[in-house]
Amino acid sequence: LNVVLSNSTLSGEDGRELCLALNGIVYDVSSGSQHYGKGGGYRLFAGRDASRCLAKGSLDEADIPTLVTDNLVDLTEDEVGTLKGWVQMFSKYPRVGVLEGFISSAAEVEPTKVFAAARSGKTEDLRQALKGDPDWLKDEDKLYDDTGATPLHIAASEGYLECVKVLLESGVDKDILNLASKETPLIGAARGDHAEVLKYLLSLGADPEAKDAMGYTSLIHASMHVSLKVMEELIKGGADATYGDAEGWTCLHWAAAKDTPKSIDKLCQLNALDVDAQDKAGNTSLHWAGKYGNANAYKALVKNKASETILNSEGEAPQLAAEKAHQTDCVIS
Known part of the structure; x- marks a missing residue:
């Protein structure tokens, strides 16, 4: 640090x-x-x-x-x-x-051999660790680490496809939740931009609509992280791009807020959702691109036919919202 x-x-x-x-x-x-x-x-x-x-x-x-x-x-x-x-x-x-001076009560726990192998991505080590502890899946103290994750969460989020296969073969549920963050392995794969792992999990029926503790789906995470192949696989696998989180933000709102024009182009190319979808405050993705001064996202949305005349609940069009936020990069004179 x-x-x-x-x-x-x-x-x-x-x-x-x-x-x-x-x-x-x-x-x-x-x-x-x-x-x-x-x-x-x-x-x-x-x-x-x-x-x-x-x-x-x-x-x-x-x-x-x-x-x-x-x-x-x-x-x-x-x-x-x-x-x-x-x-x-x-x-x-x-x-x-x-x-400075901080001592936490949440001390780290020594990882089991199964966790160590999952983190390393060494498939043979993982097989041996599982063989050496055949009852590990029945013991929650061994199944979960001190962050609530399982070895499957770790392998999926790191992109270790062969380790993911071995763990699933051992009996771990494909949709098992992190005890704290409520992430599924699929969400971890999406957040880590691991398309092959995600595709494999989807092929086994992993839920593309699962939400973490923040209410974010795999597609929202992929949109924020510009994981284009992951986004494509999720849409193909049945992910609902029209879903909105607690504030009504869709994956397109998040792409606009994160200023990720490639994610915007991909979502629009896949014809996955209404480019003018409004959140609970009536803001479209274009409103938020303007409010945050995200000029690249703003241009990408306009290019993809986003409306510049829709009003939010405060009666503001995207241009006025940008002006009020003093975001001159998104104000067209």
């Missing part, structure tokens, strides 16, 4: 307003600005230690520590499990430091 940070340097005054600390690690959450930026549902956590709040499922200011003396030793077993799930979900964000 690059730096060691104390609570005082998480205040946002040093330009780290889109960083937060979780279980002693400081993450740069700039790519999640729709959650942690102004107006986001988790803005409360920006520049602060969010560990206790996320462990308890709380948005109460009182649960955010002011000193680096909150070592979470009083969390319940369930709360520690929830925290570990958040830690796994935050693996997609860059780590930029550690929280």
Whole structure:
């Protein structure tokens, strides 16, 4: 890690307003600005230690520590499990430091040989580990690691197809949930841009509509990460591109928010959804591209016939929404 940070340097005054600390690690959450930026549902956590709040499922200011003396030793077993799930979900964000003086109650567990083999991608080692512990699948302490993941989640998210096959042959459910993040192996494969693993899981009937704890499907993750082949396989496998998350955001809204024009082009090319689909606030993908100043996404949407006249619930067309957000790159004079 690059730096060691104390609570005082998480205040946002040093330009780290889109960083937060979780279980002693400081993450740069700039790519999640729709959650942690102004107006986001988790803005409360920006520049602060969010560990206790996320462990308890709380948005109460009182649960955010002011000193680096909150070592979470009083969390319940369930709360520690929830925290570990958040830690796994935050693996997609860059780590930029550690929280000085922090000691977590969520100590890491020594991985079993099955986990070690799944992480290494060594198929023969995995076969031997399974052979040496034939009852591992019946023991939850061996089936799940301290983040709630199984060896299948790990192999799928790393793209180890042969390991995935071996684990499925051993009896692991293809749609098994991470205990904390609620990810299925398919979601992990989509998030990691592993099309062959994803295709294989779909061929066995893995659910393309499964949602993680944030309400995101495999297709939403693929759209955010510009996983074009994965997106194609998911649509072919029956994924519903019209699904909207808790805010009504479809995969196209997410592609616009992440400024990923290639994802936008692919979704429109597949004719998977209405380019003018509106979220719960009436915003289309074009509105959000404008609000975030994502000029590349804005141009891609216009090229794909997105309407520039649809109004959101505040009576704003996409151009007006961009102007009000001072996003001049998306304002056509």
